[in-house]
Amino acid sequence: MVxxxxxxxxxxxxxxxxxxxxxxxxxxxxxxxxxxxECPKCGKRFSQQDGLRYHLKAHDGIREFKCSxxxxxxxTPTTLKLHYMQKHANPSERRFKCIFCAKTFATExxxxxxxxxxxxxxxxxxxxxxxxxxxxxxxYRHLRRAHIH
Numbered sequence: 001m002v003x004x005x006x007x008x009x010x011x012x013x014x015x016x017x018x019x020x021x022x023x024x025x026x027x028x029x030x031x032x033x034x035x036x037x038e039c040p041k042c043g044k045r046f047s048q049q050d051g052l053r054y055h056l057k058a059h060d061g062i063r064e065f066k067c068s069x070x071x072x073x074x075x076t077p078t079t080l081k082l083h084y085m086q087k088h089a090n091p092s093e094r095r096f097k098c099i100f101c102a103k104t105f106a107t108e109x110x111x112x113x114x115x116x117x118x119x120x121x122x123x124x125x126x127x128x129x130x131x132x133x134x135x136x137x138x139x140y141r142h143l144r145r146a147h148i149h
Contacts, residue, residue, distance in 0.1 A: 015109040
């Protein structure tokens with residue numbers, strides 16, 4: 001399934017899509033699990049060691065996955081693939097199309113995030129202060145900065 005790019009399992013919290021139920025479940029639990037792996041350079045914490053490893057490479061400027069079409073380079077092969085699909089692939093290769101405008105997207109999660117801009121949906125709601133966010137990353141950044149000390 002991974003090599004055929006069939007991804008049928010999505011995270012209910014952030015929309016990220018996975019090829020296997022086990023991968024999705026491991027990711028889903030990372031939203032709630034304690035983050036044992038801390039970056040020694042900036043203090044950001046990770047629930048999985050791989051996340052910290054890639055994060056440290058970014059700190060060190062190690063971007064070993066280079067785009068064949070432009071000068072961009074990436075820390076992970078996944079981000080390289082997403083970049084290629086969004087910036088260089090023929091629009092017909094991008095399977096997900098916005099119902100409001102002509103934009104096309106490499107992944108369903110990116111398209112859904114785009115759709116929220118059209119309908120002004122902010123699904124990531126903070127119960128501690130009533131703020132709401134368009135993206136989960138903005139919500140988690142808010143939690144770290146405003147409520148977790």
